[in-house]
Amino acid sequence: xxxxxxxxxxxxxxxxxxxxxxxxxxxxxxxxxxxxxxxxxxxxxxxxxxxxxxxxxxxxxxxxxxxxxxxxxxxxxxxxxxxxxxxxxxxxxxxxxxxxxxxxxxxxxxxxxxxxxxxxxxxxxxxxxxxxxxxxxxxxxxxxxxxxxxxxxxxxxxxxxxxxxxxxxxxxxxxxxxxxxxxxxxxxxxxxxxxxxxxxxxxxxxxxxxxxxxxxxxxxxxxxxxxxxxxxxxxxxxxxxxxxxxxxxxxxxxxxxxxxxxxxxxxxxxxxxxxxxxxxxxx
Amino acid sequence: xxxxxxxxxxxxxxxxxxxxxxxxxxxxxxxxxxxxxxxxxxxxxxxxxxxxxxxxxxxxxxxxxxxxxxxxxxxxxxxxxxxxxxxxxxxxxxxxxxxxxxxxxxxxxxxxxxxxxxxxxxxxxxxxxxxxxxxxxxxxxxxxxxxxxxxxxxxxxxxxxxxxxxxxxxxxxxxxxxxxxxxxxxxxxxxxxxxxxxxxxxxxxxxxxxxxxxxxxxxxxxxxxxxxxxxxxxxxxxxxxxxxxxxxxxxxx
Numbered sequence: 116x117x118x119x120x121x122x123x124x125x126x127x128x129x130x131x132x133x134x135x136x137x138x139x140x141x142x143x144x145x146x147x148x149x150x151x152x153x154x155x156x157x158x159x160x161x162x163x164x165x166x167x168x169x170x171x172x173x174x175x176x177x178x179x180x181x182x183x184x185x186x187x188x189x190x191x192x193x194x195x196x197x198x199x200x201x202x203x204x205x206x207x208x209x210x211x212x213x214x215x216x217x218x219x220x221x222x223x224x225x226x227x228x229x230x231x232x233x234x235x236x237x238x239x240x241x242x243x244x245x246x247x248x249x250x251x252x253x254x255x256x257x258x259x260x261x262x263x264x265x266x267x268x269x270x271x272x273x274x275x276x277x278x279x280x281x282x283x284x285x286x287x288x289x290x291x292x293x294x295x296x297x298x299x300x301x302x303x304x305x306x307x308x309x310x311x312x313x314x315x316x317x318x319x320x321x322x323x324x325x326x327x328x329x330x331x332x333x334x335x336x337x338x339x340x341x342x343x344x345x346x347x348x349x350x351x352x353x354x355x356x357x358x359x360x361x362x363x364x365x366x367x368x369x370x371x372x373x374x375x376x377x378x379x380x381x382x383x384x385x386x387x388x389x390x391x392x393x394x395x396x397x398x
Numbered sequence: 399x400x401x402x403x404x405x406x407x408x409x410x411x412x413x414x415x416x417x418x419x420x421x422x423x424x425x426x427x428x429x430x431x432x433x434x435x436x437x438x439x440x441x442x443x444x445x446x447x448x449x450x451x452x453x454x455x456x457x458x459x460x461x462x463x464x465x466x467x468x469x470x471x472x473x474x475x476x477x478x479x480x481x482x483x484x485x486x487x488x489x490x491x492x493x494x495x496x497x498x499x500x501x502x503x504x505x506x507x508x509x510x511x512x513x514x515x516x517x518x519x520x521x522x523x524x525x526x527x528x529x530x531x532x533x534x535x536x537x538x539x540x541x542x543x544x545x546x547x548x549x550x551x552x553x554x555x556x557x558x559x560x561x562x563x564x565x566x567x568x569x570x571x572x573x574x575x576x577x578x579x580x581x582x583x584x585x586x587x588x589x590x591x592x593x594x595x596x597x598x599x600x601x602x603x604x605x606x607x608x609x610x611x612x613x614x615x616x617x618x619x620x621x622x623x624x625x626x627x628x629x630x631x632x633x634x635x636x637x638x639x640x641x642x643x644x645x646x647x648x649x650x651x
Contacts, residue, residue, distance in 0.1 A: 290485035
């Protein structure tokens with residue numbers, strides 16, 4: 116009896132420690148960003164493009180990077196949804212459970228998940244060279260879509276895999292085709308999970324610097340076409356942090372703070388959506 | 399082949415990989431009656447039921463030989479349209495699985511995919527079939543609430559209404575009361591008694607008393623073989639086969 120209790124306590128302690136480490140690290144990062152970034156925060160930061168020189172500008176704001184990041188990651192997320200959802204639906208509704216192609220794809224996607232984003236950047240750059248594309252919003256969108264596709268498709272795959280076969284059967288039994296079942300039953304049943312997958316992928320995409328450094332380039336203007344280079348927040352942080360000027364470095368932390376706030380707001384927004392769509396889910 | 403029978407099974411064999419689940423089944427399912435498939439667990443009851451609407455197709459590594467005729471059409475013919483076959487049959491499973499949508503949309507789902515678009519007509523269909531399933535009075539004020547909020551007994555009646563809304567000729571039921579409380583079970587059994595004048599009902603059950611009080615015709619399966627079939631009185635009072643007698647007495651299970 117006593118040994119059971121000790122065992123229980125040891126595991127409890129381990130879990131609490133792990134939770135605390137993760138929690139404290141995030142709190143520590145956020146506090147760092149706040150302390151170092153808040154002095155440089157002002158309304159200009161989010162309403163103006165950089166002034167006084169190139170993008171390292173000491174005045175003005177980083178509206179170029181905010182808009183660039185939102186359009187780029189938003190576009191990449193949309194592109195990725197159009198590929199991820201069919202892949203996840205095919206793997207779980209159409210293919211045999213024992214399908215070798217599906218098993219192989221899952222392993223491949225898991226491997227791609229671990230590939231460093233700079234490799235995606237280089238790969239995207241090669242594709243762009245092939246098509247004669249310069250560093251541009253479009254190049255960035257394609258590359259970030261490639262970067263987040265494995266994450267999104269595998270996350271969707273895992274939630275769609277949870278849909279009970281009996282639920283599919285009850286749709287088939289009414290004479291529905293696989294397509295109707297996939298679209299009207301499977302997607303609705305797993306919608307909260309699908310939204311989470313999109314959120315995770317968006318978060319990964321908007322925070323990534325290495326994939327966009329060659330492909331989207333950087334610009335101190337707001338992009339007005341898909342073929343113009345676009346600034347992104349992670350690169351704004353990276354460049355500003357790399358300067359020897361303390362006041363510019365301060366602005367890097369403010370930029371990081373803005374990025375964190377964007378991710379936070381998107382996360383809150385999608386959580387509200389997820390809750391709204393959860394009520395129909397059959398347990 | 400008897401022309402009066404909706405479902406006619408000839409030399410049916412079903413294999414899951416290397417194991418044979420059904421062996422040389424030959425049977426006519428009587429029309430406008432309740433047929434109960436009985437037998438011990440793992441004897442192939444559910445498999446037999448699921449060959450009728452080809453839900454066995456969804457199982458990996460399954461192989462079917464022989465013929466199943468529904469209204470004279472061999473449903474395992476490669477040219478057969480599986481969605482039309484399934485439309486002829488409503489299915490009730492062991493545990494109700496409402497679709498992840500509102501109560502109204504659950505019943506309207508079948509008619510919608512079969513081409514009915516007009517809202518007025520759909521409203522009529524939904525009301526009518528919820529009444530047949532005796533669920534209407536409980537849900538008429540909250541038709542647009544999620545079906546997931548209904549109790550499990552209500553969900554099973556919703557599934558019945560949903561199945562009937564595609565206007566099938568046959569109702570297939572796989573232990574439809576096994577997850578329900580006694581009162582909800584009674585509800586379902588009473589609906590079946592009313593529906594038997596219009597539909598051919600085939601149900602799998604492991605409750606012998608239920609088979610006795612509800613069914614007109616009994617099919618007894620044992621280890622994938624069709625041992626005996628006949629009217630309920632014959633099977634329960636005067637079984638010809640030793641194994642049927644033993645199963646009914648509870649010697650084998």
